[in-house]
Amino acid sequence: MASYAWQFPDIAGAFDLAGIFVLRENTDDVLSQIDDPFLVGFSCYMWNMEYNKALAEKIKKRFPSCVVLFGGPQIPADASPLEKYPFADVLIHGEGEVPFLRLLRALQRGSPLSEVNCLSYRVGNEIVSTPQITAKEYDFPSPFQSGFYDRLLREHPDIEFVPVIETNRGCPNRCAYCSWATSDARVRLFPLERVYADMEWVAAHKMEFLGVADANFGMFPRDEEIVDYLIDLHARTGYPKKFQVSYAKDSGERVFRITEKLNRVGLCKAVTLSFQTMSEEAQANIGRSNISLEYYRTLLRKYNEAGIPTYTELILGMPGETKQSLYDGIEELLEKGQHKSLLVHLCEWLPLSEMGKKEYLEKYGIGYTRIPLNQPHAQISATDEVQEFSRVITSTCSMPAADWKQCALFSACVSCFHHLGLLQLPALYLYFERGVRYVDFYSALLDFLLEDPGGVFSELRRRFDDIIERHAAAVFSDSRFGDVAWSFEEYAFLRTVYDKNAFYAAMDAFLARYIPDEAFRSELLRYQSFVIRTVGVPSDRFEGSCDWKPYYASLLKNERRTLQKRKIVYEIEDPNVYTDWADYAREVVWYGRRGGKYVYSSEIREADVHA
Numbered sequence: 194m195a196s197y198a199w200q201f202p203d204i205a206g207a208f209d210l211a212g213i214f215v216l217r218e219n220t221d222d223v224l225s226q227i228d229d230p231f232l233v234g235f236s237c238y239m240w241n242m243e244y245n246k247a248l249a250e251k252i253k254k255r256f257p258s259c260v261v262l263f264g265g266p267q268i269p270a271d272a273s274p275l276e277k278y279p280f281a282d283v284l285i286h287g288e289g290e291v292p293f294l295r296l297l298r299a300l301q302r303g304s305p306l307s308e309v310n311c312l313s314y315r316v317g318n319e320i321v322s323t324p325q326i327t328a329k330e331y332d333f334p335s336p337f338q339s340g341f342y343d344r345l346l347r348e349h350p351d352i353e354f355v356p357v358i359e360t361n362r363g364c365p366n367r368c369a370y371c372s373w374a375t376s377d378a379r380v381r382l383f384p385l386e387r388v389y390a391d392m393e394w395v396a397a398h399k400m401e402f403l404g405v406a407d408a409n410f411g412m413f414p415r416d417e418e419i420v421d422y423l424i425d426l427h428a429r430t431g432y433p434k435k436f437q438v439s440y441a442k443d444s445g446e447r448v449f450r451i452t453e454k455l456n457r458v459g460l461c462k463a464v465t466l467s468f469q470t471m472s473e474e475a476q477a478n479i480g481r482s483n484i485s486l487e488y489y490r491t492l493l494r495k496y497n498e499a500g501i502p503t504y505t506e507l508i509l510g511m512p513g514e515t516k517q518s519l520y521d522g523i524e525e526l527l528e529k530g531q532h533k534s535l536l537v538h539l540c541e542w543l544p545l546s547e548m549g550k551k552e553y554l555e556k557y558g559i560g561y562t563r564i565p566l567n568q569p570h571a572q573i574s575a576t577d578e579v580q581e582f583s584r585v586i587t588s589t590c591s592m593p594a595a596d597w598k599q600c601a602l603f604s605a606c607v608s609c610f611h612h613l614g615l616l617q618l619p620a621l622y623l624y625f626e627r628g629v630r631y632v633d634f635y636s637a638l639l640d641f642l643l644e645d646p647g648g649v650f651s652e653l654r655r656r657f658d659d660i661i662e663r664h665a666a667a668v669f670s671d672s673r674f675g676d677v678a679w680s681f682e683e684y685a686f687l688r689t690v691y692d693k694n695a696f697y698a699a700m701d702a703f704l705a706r707y708i709p710d711e712a713f714r715s716e717l718l719r720y721q722s723f724v725i726r727t728v729g730v731p732s733d734r735f736e737g738s739c740d741w742k743p744y745y746a747s748l749l750k751n752e753r754r755t756l757q758k759r760k761i762v763y764e765i766e767d768p769n770v771y772t773d774w775a776d777y778a779r780e781v782v783w784y785g786r787r788g789g790k791y792v793y794s795s796e797i798r799e800a801d802v803h804a
Contacts, residue, residue, distance in 0.1 A: 194234075196339035197290040198297055207301045213345060216352075217241070219578060220248045227252065230259045232300070234293070237265035239541070240566055244579045246278060253280035260300065264289045266372045269544040272313035272320045284313040288362075291328035331362065331381045337394040338387070346398070357404040358391040359383060360419055364408035366442065368469070369479040369553065370508065372545035373408055380408075385415065389422055396432040403433040410438035411448035420451045424458055436460040442467060449495060456501045463502040463534070463787035466492055471522025474591075475513035478557060480547070490529040490751075497530075497750050502788050505531050509600055510540030510586035512557030516596040520632045523607055527631040530751035532621070534787055535612045537604035539567060539667060542584035558590030565666040569680040570783055573670045587661055598657040601681070605653060606639045607631075608682035613782075614792045615689055616700065618721045618741075621748040623707055626756075634707075641703045649688040653681055675775035683782050686791070690727055691774065697722045720745075723763070724792045728777045731770045734800075735763040742797055762800040765793050 195213075198204045211230065214223055227233070233252055235245040249261050263274060264285035275281055283306070285292045292311040299306050306314050306323070313322040336342055337356070346354065363380035364373040395403050403423075410416055423436060436455060440448050448464070455461035468483050470476055476483060484492075496503045505526055509519065526535060542561045543549050553559070566581040588594040610616040611631070616638065623629035642650040659665035668678035674687050689696050697718050708714040720741040723733060735741075740757045747754035771777035781790045 194289045194293045196336040196341055197333045198294045200334055200339070201294070203301070204294065204297055208297060213341070213348075215345060216349070217244060217577070220244070220251055223248055224251050224255065227256075230256055232260040232262060232297075234262040234264065236289075237263055237267040239267055239543075239583060240568060240571075240581055242267045243581050246280075247579050249278070250280045262293075262296070264293075266543070266545055269549065270325065272322050275313055275315060275320050282315055286311045286313065286325050287327055290333050291330050331383075333383075335387050335391050337391045342394075354400070355402050355404060356391075356395050356400050357406050358388065358395075359406045360388045360410070360416070361407050361413070366408075367480045367547075369481075369547035370469075370511070370540055370543070372543050380412075382413065382415070385418070388419055392423055392426055392433075396426050396430040399432055401432065401434040403436050405436075405438040408439060409441040411441040411445075411451050414447070417447060417451055420454055424454060424460070427458060427460060434460070435462060437462050440465055449492075449499075452496075452501050453499055456499065461501060463504050464496060465506060466496075466503050466531070467506045468522070468526070469506065469508045470511040470514055470518075471507070471525055472511070472514045472518040475511040475518070478513040479511055486525060486529055489526075493530045494750070502533055503531070504534035504536060504787055507535070507537045507604075508540045509537055509604060510559075510589065510592070510597065512559060512589045513591050514589070515591050516600055519600050520603065520636075523604070524630060524632045527607075527611070527624075532617065532749050532751070533612065533789060535608055537601075537608060539601070540586040541567065542586055548586075558588070559586055560588040560594070561585060562587045562660060562664060564660055564664050567667045569668050569678050569683070571668075571678050573676045573678060583667070585660070585667060594661050598654075598661065601657055602650070602654055603636065603639060605681040605685060606642070606650065607635050609685040609689070610635065610638065613682060613686045613786070614725060614789075615686065615696070616721065618724075618745055618748075619700075619704055619707075619717060621745070622717065625748060625753045627707065629707065637706075638703065649685045653685065656681075673774050674778035677779070677783070679778075679782075683786075687774075687778055687782060690725060693722060693725065693727055717741075723765075724794075724797065726767070726781060726791055726793055728771050728774055730765075731767055733765040735761075736802075737761050737763075742799070760802045762802050763797050764800045765796050766798075767793070767796055 195210055199210060208231070211228070212226060230252070233249070235249060237245055245263070249263070252259060253261055260282050261280055262283045262285065263281050268274060268284055268286060270286055272284060274284055283296065285296070292309055295309040296306070296312065298304075299309055306312055307321065310323050310326045310328070313320060337358070342354075342356070361380055361382045364371075365380055366373070392403070427433065452461050452464045466489060469481060470479070471483070493503060507519075507522065523535070547553055548559070561584045563582050563584050565583070567583040567585060587597050592600070611620055620631055620634050623634055624631055639650065642648055643654060645651060656665060656669070660667055668680060669684035670676075670678050671684065671687070673691065679687065700718060701714060704714050704718065708717070716737050716739065720735060720737060723735045724745075738758060738760060740759060740761055742763060744754055744756045771780065785791065
């Protein structure tokens with residue numbers, strides 16, 4: 194917004210951009226750095242809305258004539274924030290660049306704000322809103338090229354910033370749960386010259402991670418050109434080292450070529466093969482359609498053969514989803530071969546989404562619960578003066594709260610024990626060799642785990658009750674695993690691996706109902722334990738009577754292979770030994786989850802049985 198406005202001489206001559214505050218500092222400390230401001234603007238998201246309100250109230254109290262401006266995705270399409278917050282003067286609805294420029298000009302000239310679209314503001318005791326028409330202009334200069342981010346780097350030399358650029362803006366999809374769905378703007382492309390210059394800026398400043406804010410990267414043919422330029426830049430400069438985008442929803446041939454190129458040079462993190470819900474009724478209710486399951490199976494096989502990690506996302510809380518449809522959907526994804534990563538997110542109510550409208554909530558009987566900010570991997574701070582909040586959908590007309598809790602618990606169980614690998618081999622073996630459905634196996638496992646009142650899944654069950662009844666947090670923290678928040682399945686995984694030997698000893702009793710052969714069952718569990726990466730294990734050795742490694746690898750590709758009986762010895766030499774649980778949690782579970790770092794793969798080699 195600043196880079197767009199301050200390019201014009203009338204704005205640069207009339208206004209000074211006195212400060213840009215990006216850190217979550219104590220509000221009194223921020224207030225002490227502000228000197229008689231004309232206007233203070235707040236970009237509002239779910240992770241800073243309460244902080245912004247607290248700071249804005251203090252600013253307005255100390256500087257009554259200051260114009261307090263709110264905008265961003267947390268500002269709804271109506272003027273209700275002005276009714277709730279007497280310290281706010283003006284709201285910008287939607288994209289901010291053009292309304293912000295025109296607002297500054299109107300304030301400078303003393304002209305009426307009614308001439309500026311996309312505003313709500315006060316006139317005496319009344320609140321006025323102007324038409325919400327997205328401006329056609331989009332020739333916005335890059336803030337990287339305009340020098341505003343260089344200013345931030347100078348002001349905060351000790352902060353490691355993560356740059357996020359736009360190559361385009363907008364989304365053609367109209368998913369009801371997403372804020373982008375209510376925008377009336379078409380997808381607009383920024384000039385390639387701007388995109389390339391931004392990437393050059395990132396490399397020149399030796400920034401290791403580059404994010405792209407596009408909703409559907411890979412939608413346009415030129416996206417492949419952008420990736421070619423990035424790869425050349427990486428070869429020339431060594432930067433950036435990682436590249437993250439949200440790929441186009443159909444994940445077609447272009448996206449595959451893009452990810453194959455990125456994977457070849459180590460820049461690719463993982464590829465989303467996204468569904469959000471498998472229920473046709475829920476898809477219709479949220480205005481979304483999925484790729485066919487056969488095409489999904491083909492894509493999985495293709496990415497697996499290329500060695501490119503994939504992950505699939507579902508969202509719990511879609512109107513029309515039932516407990517049975519969620520279970521069936523998870524079964525379908527597993528049967529089609531998604532054994533790498535399945536993420537089941539809690540649906541969050543967003544004020545700018547279609548789902549955020551009162552009529553939509555009433556139509557589908559949607560109930561949400563206000564809880565502390567649902568942000569896994571955020572730093573845990575005991576000194577944060579302001580609590581932020583999320584609104585998580587916990588019931589709909591098709592899924593009462595009791596079913597929601599059971600679905601959340603079951604999803605965490607599948608993600609922890611299958612997609613984080615802890616019992617993946619037994620589940621695959623039983624599916625391919627004994628015809629045991631995945632959902633039946635993990636439902637039985639969940640029941641078994643819940644029999645232990647002191648176990649981690651009993652703790653999760655209590656937490657889900659507390660979310661509904663006491664508005665408890667939907668993340669967990671444990672000082673053993675660092676000072677960050679963990680999702681349900683990640684917390685369960687860390688707790689389980691922390692006491693891995695006891696866990697697999699307990700699993701012998703559970704698996705006995707499926708595999709009566711004690712010797713075979715014991716060997717299967719020993720190999721499953723052997724492949725799980727843990728703390729303080731520079732090397733390990735496994736001796737058995739079956740060729741587990743190629744067998745397991747074939748099942749992960751959704752291909753049945755005969756388990757051969759022969760004496761076998763596998764050895765592990767781990768070049769990345771973790772001696773600290775916090776480091777392990779960060780590097781393996783947080784950073785390495787999508788790449789499957791929680792299991793050994795290439796580190797396992799077959800050794801001479803006579804050695």
